[in-house]
Amino acid sequence: MMFIRGFLLWSALLFCIQAQADPGFRQIKSSDRNGEALNVAVWYPASSKGITEYAGENPAFIGVAVIRDAPPVPGVHPLLVISHGYNGNWRNLSWIAAAMAAQGYIVAAPDHPGTSTFNQDPADAKMLWRRPHDITQVIDSVIHSPGLFGETDKDRIAALGHSLGGWTVMSLAGARFDPARFMHDCRQHPQRGDCRLTAKLGIDEARSQEKLSASHRDARIRAVVSLDLGLAPGFTPRSLHDIDLPVLILAARVDRLAQLPAGQESKYLAAGMRAQWRQFAIVDGATHFSFMQLCKPGAETLINEESPGDGVVCRDGSGASRPGIHQELVRKISAFLNSSLDYHAPAGETK
Template sequence: MCDQNRPVLINLVLNMSRLFVLFLTVMLSSAAWSETAFRQLRMDEESSRPLEVALWYPTLQHGALQTIGDNIAFSGTRALRDAEPTSGEHPLLLISHGYGGNWRNLNWLAQRMALQGYIVAAVDHPGTTTRNQHPQDAQQLWLRPQDLLHVMNKVIATPALAGRVDSRRIAAIGHSLGGWTVLELAGARFDAQRFITDCQQHPILSGCKLTAKLGIDQPLAASKLVADARESRIKAVVSLDLGLARGFRPDSLRQITVPVLIMAAQADSDALPASLESGYLATYIPADRQRYRRVEGATHFSFMQMCKPGAAALIEQEAPGEGIVCEDGGTLSRNAIHLHLLKEISSFLNQALDYQPPRAGNPLASSH
């Protein structure tokens, strides 16, 4: 009797073992992305253009979460500071902020993409960031794409910072002037004289008002800006309501080969009209290489981090007229707009990079 039952018992034990291994694998996979880690560093301290860098990345560690990038006006995100990165390779997402912005502006997106297994790196561009608007730095606009490449190379070469990068899966995303920056990496080439001439017809555009501050009218700028800054390791780019688009040469936009997601504010303004900025990209980038979206309820500033209650009034006290950064259009809240943006952006990037996030659960869940 026992001999006859032995094969059944053996199979039962084996099946239970397989189920246990499967259960353990699922649990470890879920746990692997259960926390986001955060780290800051300063690169090239001895150079004339040192870079402040913020990194978000997945970690297996658990501990006391800290609020990152929080102040009296803007909400931060929760993360484990300086935790050990997870093993394995991860896609890399580079982030470029707008004129006068900083790495905190897209913290809401960075934290949520890290939950999907991405390493996310954001840089403060000297001369065009909140704490550094030195004219000599701002007037080297052509160095903005190079800033992202320096950060990319540093993260790839130093896995201890945020984990190992899957070099086949690297993308870049930028808001406003950051959108201009990442389009440069995709192969768009900027013609300074074309831009200046166009500004004579559209002087109200916000980008035109930055011509002198960004040094676009300087003799040295023309040859520097028109140079090909294409980076072959960048496999996809996302532009969030960019400016300065009309300086890009149409022929260079037609030659872009990587997928491009173009997102524009539906509640746009005369200074940054979607038809003349993001719409300009959609006109010339081949249809099979781009996806164009007008984001319902979004103003130019809806792409930025969450404002706390009363933030607009506080900002107005310090900088009259700047409280607009907390204004959204229509009836949608900024959090609702962010959830829509996250769905569009993550779907686009995962498809463009042929990446399947391993995390079980809902990557769209709010982190606030």
């Protein structure tokens, strides 16, 4: 009898999971008051009307199931904005975007001009301060487009970033960057991965100093997730101490590939923040690139043929499984965001 009851409960749960729709998905162009345009991908809770496709799919990487341009479901939804890493793009973090949309979130991710896969213009790359502004612009666009994505809960907005995206979202949380401080630290650690980007990101240029060191805080953001960030030693201790919103800091256990040691990056953040506002963990088996999307079999070879050396993005720690790492990350990140935003996903919007 217990077996039958358990089987029926499992069957009912399986039916509920299968009955829910894949997230809706749209790609838009967002323009600011100066006419600067951003390419933005948005996932959102949607009805089941439409054909499932796989966003972000290509010969090397696995995409996520979505229903393009599906009508949004009624109701008010929390918003998660995502910032990709250096020379990455919105596809890199599509796995967490789809997972959070399945829990009822609107999730929006831009391609940052100058530091994205599709725009590596040197002049744009040197305007590093624009990255947090990009995220603020995306928040504005989503809030003002309820017909496309559903209504945004303005009291439940969070930001998540990987690598340079981690620096971006920490800036939005109130961390202040001091270029001189960062360059001084790099003189002691010249081989660190982020130190090799000082010139490309314009950190060493006098004309960038004032804009980089200004406050980029967006007070609408109520929680932040940093995934194995870079440039952390440039944040001033005072600004880290003054952060007064929940921050989840996750670092890779294996740092040899990107050379962003947790002790100099993520641990620096955690040590500078007040304990009541931060959670910190090192992810076992993860490299810097384990936070990116899943690679297909043979992807490392394929990527290296087109761009020698870049196939490293498909490597994880010895014996580690990227799907397993992602599963654990989804659990940690969703628990943190739901708790920090005091959000409980409606039963009809979870998958």
